[in-house]
Amino acid sequence: MRVFTMCPTCQVEYENPTNRRFHAQPNACPACGPHVELTAYSTRVDSTDPIITAATLLSKGAILAIKGLGGYHLACDACNPDAVQRLRQHKRREAKPFALMVPDLETVRELCFVNDAEAVLLQSHQRPIVLLNQKPDTVVAPGVAPACDTLGIMLPYTPLHHLLLRQYANERQPAVLVMTSGNLSDEPIAYRDDDAYTRLAPIADGALTHNREIHIRTDDSVLRLVGGTPQFLRRARGYVPEPLQLGFEFPVPLLACGGHLKNTFCLGKERQAFLSHHIGDLENLETLTSFREGIPHFEHLFDIDPQAIAYDIHPDYLATRYALDSDIECKIGVQHHHAHIASVIAEHNLEGSVIGIAADGTGYGTDGAVWGCEIMEATLANFTRHAHLAYLPLPGGERAIRQPWRMAAVYLNQAFGSGFTCLSLPMLQTLDMQKWHILAQMIERGINSPPTSSLGRLFDAVAALLNIRQEVLYEGQAAIELEALAHKATTEATCKPYPFAISKGTPALLDVKPTIRALVHDLGSGAPCEQIAARFHATIAELMATACAMVRERTGLERVALSGGVFQNRLLLELMLVRLEKQGFQVYTNRQVPPNDGGLSLGQIAIAAAILRGESMP
Incomplete structure (x- = not known):
């Protein structure tokens, strides 16, 4: 009550020991309780009831900034393709999936497949965004989560959210709102009213706000279920600062x-x-x-x-x-x-040592290389590197991360030699040969081409080989779309790994040249891309499990710890869990913090x- 002074009526009730509101802070009084307000940015509103007006505007395609618990969201009708596309343009978020908010679990079930554990997670008091498998032919606009087979959905968690979603359900069914962070792409979420007005007015048509201060910005938490257990992708509101x-x-x-x-x-x-x-x-x-x-x-x-x-x-x-x-x-x-x-x-x-598999896109190695697929023996105090993905050049450094075709060309060059450009691959039909020749010279001279063992870059390369994604618009996009494609495979052949090799020595080198050759052969033979994507996932799982067995022979260790951004790939993680546990390993993954x-x-x-x-x- 430091900021909001009680009105005389509430003051009397608050100080009267016989009153049921004795020492109860007023939170719904129309005089001194929180006030909701609808502010116009770029559209004219005549608002006698801010909630009703906001719901009406949203149903007509407006974009609104909405004040939440840890900051502002940007909201629009998730079933309106034009509104979703306009939000993408204004927010400068070209392809990264938007989160959704719906009024109740029944609406979630209209959009996605939901098991009991996921329902519990959605309805928990933390109210996280939960990543769920999307049903086919959903009413949600394709622009909400382009090329993804999942939707990130949360239920209302503030009184304002509940009021708005309830009213919005009267405007249209199903009631599904995009509820994405209130910011421009890559900026922190806006949480102060003046900052929100400055930064969000060019994006939104208006703002639905209240007069309660937010003292620290906090994004929504994001989780998914893997093997029946929750996995954090982002740990924030609801869980921090516990x-x-x-x-x-x-x-x-x-x-x-x-x-x-x-x-x-x-x-x-x-x-x-x-x-x-x-x-x-x-x-x-x-x-x-x-x-x-x-x-x-x-x-x-x-x-x-x-x-x-x-x-x-x-x-x-x-x-x-x-x-x-x-x-x-x-x-x-x-x-x-x-x-x-x-x-x-x-x-x-x-306690003691574990076999650790750390797999991600980028991490600075002790030898100055860009690490990203490391099999190690580790304690808290120290580690010994037993194996890693064989080094390849990362041509152009950061640019190779944004342009997966570069790593695809590097892997083809390693597997087939410089004559790979004569292969009959869809990707090569659009490859700028002049650019590749420049990159090849950079690699040969060691110019801006640091060695990398990144598993994330290998996933990028395969996505480019399958012509899924030659350039990415957000981190991990190529791998996400490759996983989504692999989920579509249904044949038994998808479980059969491609060949690979592991050298002797410490550290041993994980060699995927045989994998690339077999994968390219399948492409040339007309095998479905979804089958190739699934077999690639099975190959990586088999490769990692084989490397663990090698380390066990050397060390006698039976416990395996998996971490790194690559293990946000649910298909890969579940394939690995099955293989490792079948081989008698005890497997541990991140559960209280994200693997990224x-x-x-x-x-x-x-x-x-x-x-x-x-x-x-x-």
């Missing part, structure tokens, strides 16, 4: 700065880790400011004064620069993929604590 209970004690209060993409930071003291909300990609000043402001807020909130700071060893990460520039004297650099595996070890309170870089800071802080305790590899 601490994670750990099986060890921090020797001193610690801060871990996380990674560059999907950034979170983490504070630790005693036996608790306080993982921050999702900050986002540290690629602009606004997101970096959110990162810098969030750390002292959490330090104050949990009374933590860090005595040591952990960071990723990549020299150019902004989070790393923050750590190196800090006044904290004790600084501990942590290898990216070791942090991924350590996050699983810390979550499950595992959103979980890195937990791994970093656990490693730093172990180092400060003086632990080492058994």
Whole structure:
């Protein structure tokens, strides 16, 4: 009640011990309770009832900024293709899927297949966005989740949401609203009213707001069910700042700065880790400011004064620069993929060594290469690299991430030699040969072509080979669309892996040249692309399981920890779980934090604590 003064009537009731509202804060009084308001940005409104007017505007194709619990959303009619496309254009979000909000579970079931566990997750008090398998011929506009076979859906979680969705259901059925973050692409979500007006007025036609302040921005959490167990893709509203209970004690209060993409930071003291909300990609000043402001807020909130700071060893990460520039004297650099595996070890309170498989798009290796498919023996304090995907050049560095055709050409060149350009492949019909010759010269001279063992780039390459995606509009798009295609395969042949090879030595090299050759042969023979995509997934699962068996022969280890952004691929993860468990392995995955870089800071802080305790590899 510091900001909102009670009206005289509420004051009398509040102070009267015999009144049923004695010491009950007024939250529905029309005089001093929260007020809802509809503000026009670019359309004229005559609003006597903001909720009714907002629902009517949405049903007619308007885009509205709506104030939520942790920030503003941008909303439109999810069944209106023109409204969805206009929102994409204004928000500058070309293809990344939009989240949806619907009034009840019955509406969810009209759009998606929902099992009992998913229903529980949707209706939990945290109210996350849940990724669900989409039903065919849904009424949702194709532009909501282009080329995806899933929809991210949440139920209302604030009184304003409930009122709006209930009224919107009177306007049209089924009542389905796009409810995406209130920002321009890659910027932090707007949560202050003045900032929302400045940044969202060019996008939205108006705003449905209330007069309760939001003190810290928090995005919606995103989960999916894998093997019957929830998996975080983004841990934020509803789950943060609830601490994670750990099986060890921090020797001193610690801060871990996380990674560059999907950034979170983490504070630790005693036996608790306080993982921050999702900050986002540290690629602009606004997101970096959110990162810098969030750390002292959490330090104050949990009374933590860090005595040591952990960071990723990549020299150019902004989070790393923050750590190196800090006044904290004790600084501990942590290898990216070791942090991924350590996050699983810390979550499950595992003691001793595990076999770790860290698979993602990019991580700075101890040899300066771009790692991304690492099979290691790991404890919290240390790791030994037993195997990795054989190095290939990453032509153009960051550009190769945005243009999967580059890695496809590199894999073809490795598998078939320079004569690959004569192969009969749909992808090669559109390949700019002049660009490829320039890239080939760059690779030969070692110019801006760092070696990479990235499994994420291999998925990109296969997506390009199948002519699914030659350039991406958001991170992971090619792999997401490749997985969606693989889900369409129904024949028994989809379970048969392509050939591969594993060299001897430490580290062993995982060689997929035989895979690429067999895959290209299938393409040339007219095999369905969905079957090839499914066989590729089965191949990677078999390759990883075989590498684990090799490490077990060397070490005797029976426990496997899986982490990294590639394991957001549900098909691959479930295939691997089946294979590994069939071989007698105990398999552990991230359950309390995301497997992507959103979980890195937990791994970093656990490693730093172990180092400060003086632990080492058994």
